[in-house]
Amino acid sequence: MYEYEKMNETEKLNFLAQLSNLYYELNMTQSEIANKFSTSRFKISKLLQEARDRNVVEITINNPHTRVNELENLLKSNFNLKHVIVLDNKSLPLEETLSSLAKLGAEYLDSIITENSIVGVLWGKTISNVVKRLKPKKKLPITVVQVMGAAAKDDPLIDAPELIRKFANSYGGKYKYLYAPLYIDNDYARKAILQEPVINDTLFFANKADIILTGIGTVDAVFASTLWSKYVLANQHSSNLASSKAVGCAFARLYDNSGQEAVIDVNSKIVGIDLEAIHAANHVIGVAAGKFKAEAILGALRGKYINVLITDDDTALKVLSLAQIEVK
Numbered sequence: 158m159y160e161y162e163k164m165n166e167t168e169k170l171n172f173l174a175q176l177s178n179l180y181y182e183l184n185m186t187q188s189e190i191a192n193k194f195s196t197s198r199f200k201i202s203k204l205l206q207e208a209r210d211r212n213v214v215e216i217t218i219n220n221p222h223t224r225v226n227e228l229e230n231l232l233k234s235n236f237n238l239k240h241v242i243v244l245d246n247k248s249l250p251l252e253e254t255l256s257s258l259a260k261l262g263a264e265y266l267d268s269i270i271t272e273n274s275i276v277g278v279l280w281g282k283t284i285s286n287v288v289k290r291l292k293p294k295k296k297l298p299i300t301v302v303q304v305m306g307a308a309a310k311d312d313p314l315i316d317a318p319e320l321i322r323k324f325a326n327s328y329g330g331k332y333k334y335l336y337a338p339l340y341i342d343n344d345y346a347r348k349a350i351l352q353e354p355v356i357n358d359t360l361f362f363a364n365k366a367d368i369i370l371t372g373i374g375t376v377d378a379v380f381a382s383t384l385w386s387k388y389v390l391a392n393q394h395s396s397n398l399a400s401s402k403a404v405g406c407a408f409a410r411l412y413d414n415s416g417q418e419a420v421i422d423v424n425s426k427i428v429g430i431d432l433e434a435i436h437a438a439n440h441v442i443g444v445a446a447g448k449f450k451a452e453a454i455l456g457a458l459r460g461k462y463i464n465v466l467i468t469d470d471d472t473a474l475k476v477l478s479l480a481q482i483e484v485k
Contacts (some may be wrong), residue, residue: 165476167277170211171211173213201435228473239461244261246469251447256281258446259289265467276301277370288323302333304430306335307339321333333362340426342426353380368438371462374405375404405456408462411421411424443462447472
């Protein structure tokens, strides 16, 4: 075991993975592993802890997920939704709630994905959590497609290109990038870029997506990327943004509380899937939680930006309250 210290980083990670597999997958005891490698149980225990510290091993606790059927039925009937999942969050912190919703979202996705499904994926921390929790029952020849131009998130691990690659790999499927920015200010340039074969081909697939996974953002979501916050501020007068009465953002589009696209220039500068295609998709799954997002979620429901909602009970109650729908 003295050779471990002499290994390079890649060799160390591989060795830690080997030990972890023996302990966690093959259920060998630490003493048995120690005997196998002619070392002490204490040394094996230390290395297993290192494997956890270095994220070679990630331990997930699967708490039972209780759902609130009454709220699900109210949302489904009042907004003509295909499916609703409302988590009883038991007053969990928001981060834990989002983690539980991610698992429910991953399970729901796996239940509807079929052979040759075309799956559109957007971006964000919530969507990243869903993709991370995907555990397909079987491999399927699906195509995962980037449906909007690059969001240019400050963290590339939660941006669309990385997420569609991970999503596709989990199923053993293919993926298609959209090699374009999210917004193009010059109308002539935007129309020309949309005609480029590689971009046109990806948008062709995007507009045929039968499943789309998206988050639902507040108006502040437009400013979440350093790049686009500067762009939007440079191209919009603050009074214009205020007068638009925008309450939320989905598919990079700002909309008001009735779900109508806000009258604001940035909505006409988008590179990505058409609204008609969004409305035509079989399953447009919105995963979102937090009372601060309730108004944005309500606008998305009214505007038919999604037809499947996955949220928690506190958020659902706030949405229903804003919509003046009585909960008995």
